[in-house]
Amino acid sequence: MPAAGVVTIIAVVLIVLALVYYLVSTIVALRQITAGLDDAIRGVKGIIEKSAPVEEVVKDINGNLDAGVDLLEGLLVKKAGLVDAVGLVEGLYPGAAAEGLRNFPESKTVTPPRISEVYTKGTLTLARLGREAPIAAASPSGPVLRNVEGGSLAARSLYPENRQSRPEKLPRSPVIGTGAPVQYPPSEQRGGTTPDEAEIREKGPWSETAAEGIVPRDLGGSDAPREMLAEDPELGSPALGQTTGSEEPATESGIDPSAGDEADATSDAGPESPEGAEPDLKDAAAGPRQVDADSADTRNDT
């Protein structure tokens, strides 16, 4: 075989080897790609299956939310009016008024009142509950928003009238003294409670004196008619005081009656001195100071 033929064969063999190597490598790579695509398709199928009910559920959710928004918008506009409603929305969500209310296209042209510049969000929330709130409403006495006193009084109007009205007459606070709802005639009581029949039986006939009174009303007791009493205006004054009509102690600890039985004026009165100390009598025999004597003489002269 000539040398050229050998070279030709070698060249063809080399070309075939190159074709085999690269084509086999390409086949391997394509198979790996196929396996990867199978995995990807499996994942995509999972996505499709899992996301299938999403549209229906989300549409249902959006429908419910739309109904809620429609309801709240309608209620707000119905109760506060379109202008105030836009102002409230602008106050709570600055910039939202430009978009307007969804079901009220004309709200886009409304200039929102500057409610939020003065009132807090809490007030706005209260205001949303009713038209009684005077905010953003034209006041015949001028703008109330900058008037502290007017604004304070107006805050009461946030509540319905039947809530803010006071009861016609509340019971008065004092329950003892001249304002006590139950009055005990002085002629029937001089202190403590008025003894009833059971107490009189228990304590004896002497206790009836308290029930009968020391000076009966008909004989000019302190609760007798004014014309029967002496010319003493203080008798009719509240200085006489009233009994409480109750034995309940006025203080939390009450009164210890045994303390009075054991009291001794010679030992309990006066300042407490140290044991065995002599009384301080150094000034007992001293005369008046010279300045005091001079002052007394001057007064006598005038």
Next chain:
Amino acid sequence: MTLWWIGNALLLLVVLPVVVYLLKGVLDAARSIEPSVRRIADSADAGSKDLDAVPLLLTTRDQVRQTVEVVANYGGSLDVIVDDAS
């Protein structure tokens, strides 16, 4: 004979390099696809796992429905209690 040698030279110096170049290009392209396919498969798996929470939408739907019902009842009561603007 001379033409044979020329043919051999063409085979070795032109045809073989061109064949190798083209086949290498195909192989490189095929191999470059494989990582991309792997990434797609991984992304699909991750997306599928993310959608495992989709059934919770049913709970959300029920709660939204209940919330709107409460709001409707509340609004109805307010409509009765509070006077209208006009």
